[in-house]
Each structure stands twice: as C-alpha cells, then as structure tokens.
Amino acid sequence: MSGAHHYNPDDPPVLEVEDLSVDIKVPAGTLHAVNKVSFSVRPGETLSLVGESGCGKSITSLAIMRLLPKAARLSASKIIFDGQDLAALSEKQMARLRGNRIGMIFQDPMTSLNPVYRIGDQLEEIYLRHKGGGRREARERAEYLLEKIGIINPTQRLTQFPHQLSGGLRQRMMIAMMLMCDPKLIIADEPTTALDVTVQVQILQLLRSLQEEFRMALILITHNLGVVARMADHVAVMYAGQVVEKGSSADVFRHPTHPYTRGLLECIPHPGQSATRNKLGSIPGIVPSLVGRIDGCTFRNRCNYAFGDCATAQVGLRDVEDGHSYRCLLPPETFAAGKLEKA
Amino acid sequence: MANFLTRRLIIALLVALTVSIVGFSLLRLSGDLAAVLAGEDASAEDIARTAAQYGLDRHLIVQYLDWLFNALRGNLGQSLFTHEPVWEMITSRLPVTITLAFAALFFGLLIAIPLGVLAAVKANTWTDRGALFVAVMGQATPNFWFALILIYVFGVWWRQATILGVRLAEIKIFGMQLSGLPISGGATWLHYVLPVVTLATFVMPAIMRITRTGMMEVLNSDYVRTARAKGLSPGKVLFKHALRNAILPVVSLAAVQLGFLLSGSVIVESIFALNGVGYLAFESIKRIDFPVVQSILVILACSYILLTLLADIINAKLDPRVRLE
C-alpha cells in the first residue's frame, strides 16, 4: 500500500468534480452511463477509479476531457480544473487545455499511436501545438523525456514507427508524449491492462516516479484492486455509473463497507489460497441495465443484505469515518468484521 | 525493394505477353483480314493475292511470332489503311487521352475526397445522405447518356458551341441534327471541359464511397482519439491523423480508375470528337485495322500494370507498415 504521502492534503485540488452525469442516447432510450459522480484530486496525489467493466470509468474520464461520443450529454454542478470551470469553456479553449495541462493515457498502446507517423513526430507535435517554440526545442524536450523514462538510445527511437516498438515501449512513448507539455493532471485509463504482467509493474512504477518528480495529479482508472493497492492515495469504487464507496485507500482497504467493495476485496486471492474461486468480478449476478430510470439501490439484485426499502428509497452517500463514505441504506455497523461471514 | 521491382516487372512482361497472344488470336479469328483488305468486290484470287502480299497466308503462329519480334525491336508496324507507322499514330494521339484521363482523375479526386470526408464526419445526417445520393446518381448514369445531355444543354439550349468538340455537326441527338454549330479545327482547352466533366462524374462516386468508408473506420480509431486528446485542431485531427490513414485504398482505386480512363474513354472521345487513343481504337476496330488495335491493347495492358505498381509504391511510402515484397 502506498505508505508515504506525496501530496499535501491542505493543497487546493487540481480537479474538483461534483455531480457529474453523462446520459447517452441509445436506440432503447437514455443510458445513464455516469450518475452524479463527485471526487477531487490534489497535486501529487493519485486517485483511483475502480470498478467492473462498463461501470462508467472511461466515460467519466472522457467527460472531464470533453471527448465524449456525439450521442452523450454531459451535466455537472462543478468541473473545476486549476480554478477554471471546464464546463464553461468553448471547444477551442478546451482543445488548448487537452494534452497541454491535462494529459490522457489510453488502454491499448498498440492502437493509440498513429501508425503512419514517426514517434518523434507524434511527440513533437503536441509540444509545437501548445508551447510553440521550434522543432529543435521540441526534439530536445522529447529526448530529455525519453532519457527520463529510461529509454536507451532516445535519438534513434524517435525516428522509429510505432509498429517497430513493443507494447511496453509504446506505452512509455504514450506517457512521454503526454508529459511533453508538463501537465498538471494525467488521466490514465487502464494503462496496463493490455500489457504483460512484468511490463505492467514497470509502467506503474514509472508513472509513480514521474508523478512524484513533476508533482502531477494522477487519476488512475483500473478494474484491478492490486493496482489500486499499489498506487492509489484515494480510491472511488464505481458501480453502475455511481460512486458506491470512496475514501483514502488505507481506509477503504481497512474498512471496506459497501457490500460491493467487500465483495470485490473478498475476491482478491490471498497468498496461499487457490485463485479459482476468487476471480475478480465473480460476485454472482449481473449489472442492471443503465437504460431508463433506476429506482432504489443499483446493487440490490446482487446484494446479500438487500431488503424492502432498497428497491424504492433514495440511496445517498453516508460517512463511515471522516473522509470515507459509502452508498447504502444500512449503517456501517451492519458490516462489522464478524458479519462478513453472513455474506 | 529491388527484388520487388524485378518481380513485378517480370509479371508485367508475362501479362503483356499473354494479352498480346489473346488479343492476336481474338482479333485474327474474328474476321478474314485479307477479304476486308481486298475490298468488297474482290474475287477469290484477289483475296489470295492480298493475303500473300501481307503475309496473311502464313500459319497464325508464324504471324504472331513475326509480330512479336518486330514489336520487341520497337516496330509496331503500319496501319493497314493509312499506312502510317502505328507507333506515331498512337503517340500523336496519346497527349489528348492522357490530358483527358489525368484531368478527369484530378477533378474526380478533388471533389470525391472532400465529399467523402464530409460524409464521414457528418455520418447519418442529411449531408451524408445527400453525398450518397450524388454518388448513386453518378454511378447509375451511363457515360454516353450524360455526355449527350451535356451536349444538349450546352450546345442546343445555350448555344455555347465553343465548349464543344470538333465534329459535332455530324452528331445527331435524339434524331435532331446539330447543324448550324461552328466546327472548329483544333481542340483548345475549352473542348476538354465537357469530356472531363463527364469522365470525372464517372470516377467520382466510387472514390467518394471508399473515402467515406475509410474515414468512418479511422475516425473511430484509438489514434484519432489520441489526436483529439492531444488538443490538436480539428483540421489536424481530420486531415493529418485520419485522412492519411484512410487514403490507402483510395490510392489503389485511383490507379485502377486511371487505367479505365486511359482505355475507356472511347465513348467520350467519340461523342466529343476528341482525337485521342480511344477514338483511334474505335475507328481502327471498325475497319479491322489489326496492327493498330493489337498495339493499343498491349500498351494499355502495360499501363495498367505500371499503374498498380505505382499505387503499391505510393502506399508503401504512405504507410510504413506496408512492405513491398
């Protein structure tokens, strides 16, 4: 678990999101992909959005970048980045921010770089766009960053095309590209999911050390709780478009409270235990359809504690302890350690 | 690369050889050349004499080999009718056809690519449907019909005769003699306007459709999302990052289209009375001017092969993943 703090909890947040919702028009109606999600992240801090596939992690990040698909509609009471209200920016102003002050890293490094341009071109391009300066300046910055991320022979690498590099190297290039303009915030959407396990660890370590060095805020999206444990200062657990539990990762791992979080943690294989029974996402039941209005608790069809009110009541976030909250009708004592067996 | 070129050139030679054999057989077996040459009232002896004179009495294989060895030495023979050297007949008309083909391809691409990009960006809107409508209309309209419509509109209604070709007075449209129109001597650039429009209309639809399809796919790609996430301007995203990837099939198609244009403008050249290779082929076929037709066939086959080769080389330049092997 991330022991030392690399951020100051008294710093003002780099990004503050409040009640972010995204509705997507689909043939069957309106899909509520993200539902009133709130979180914030400070300089040097890592916030992890974690949850099963389809719970709205990518859509949340694309909403912040304002890169949502055409059919999607965004609403939020606040998306404040570095003192600026992103929702109020024009598309032109937003484009000036993307890649410049907010960087984004995607899941599949094999397809995220343009196959027909040299790595160097693609790195320099983002710098020239936002920082101006000359090609030489951009090239120097690229070489500096490549050295920084431990690439031997940067000058030669920059002349290569993406298909000439391994997956891990490409993801490093992607990271270097998004660092070209020295952003305040990096959003990494499952940056290691497509990579080999050994490479995954290296990429995560790299992100961690770069973040410390440049004091960037990092939003790390993952479905892997191991990654959360290794990386995150804070964590927001998402289920069916909602945040169902959030807090410091120490608190959430120590006192997981929402039945979904507890289910996820139970599913992590412990040392010496056979992994077969414990695969992530092996909580029985399926995620409800997000199309149309959803009343009550979204987790009730999979919850062992569900009772009558769960189908109708408004379920809000409530505190477990200071800075640690969860979305459930039952009080935290219900889930005290001993009662875990009930589930 | 050198390997690739050698292999492709050998293939080109083999194809040219095959085309020349097939062409030779078809052309020679389709009619009695000596009878035609001897004239309508010729007696059997006249025909036999003509055959002997032109060497047509020899075995077909001997005649073919004779033709082949001459051709390999650069001698394509003479026209059976005008007795001009075939090589000069073709090369003197080539500029007309090449101008027509390249101009048509150029304007076809100039309209088709932006239209295809627009249709993809505005997919499933009325703009997209409008572009599709234009493409379907273009594809469904026969060349000659469109040419005649253009002549009718410009020549008969608006009497913009300068825009029309040389031998217009001989053409009847819907049974109506186009008399009273001046017949100019040489072809100025104005004479190319309507034929180029006709041929560009023929080229445009397929290129537009393939541009749209390619762009649709590429616009949903991860690297275009990356380009957006880099904050690049919409122009850079669309043309630098997307179009460059979507253009590869367009290049291949354009090469094939150019081949069509170089060989297929017979109708358009005839209707607009432009004296190009297509028109020469048409006239020569009519009078069974065997050496001319045979040479045109072989030259066109070679140009097809060179064009596809060129397209492959351009694609390899455009996409570093394409290996020429």
Ligand SMILES: Nc1ncnc2c1ncn2[C@@H]1O[C@H](COP(=O)(O)OP(=O)(O)O)[C@@H](O)[C@H]1O
């Ligand atoms: N372009 C789209 N059109 C319609 N629905 C979409 C689109 N993108 C995502 N969704 C839906 O939005 C929900 C959230 O998706 P996403 O954010 O990609 O999930 P995650 O990243 O957590 O796996 C899913 O139900 C998904 O089906």
Ligand code: SF4
């Ligand atoms: S609100 Fe009800 S259904 Fe939802 S998590 Fe709590 S107990 Fe389970």
Ligand SMILES: [Mg+2]
């Ligand atoms: Mg995702």
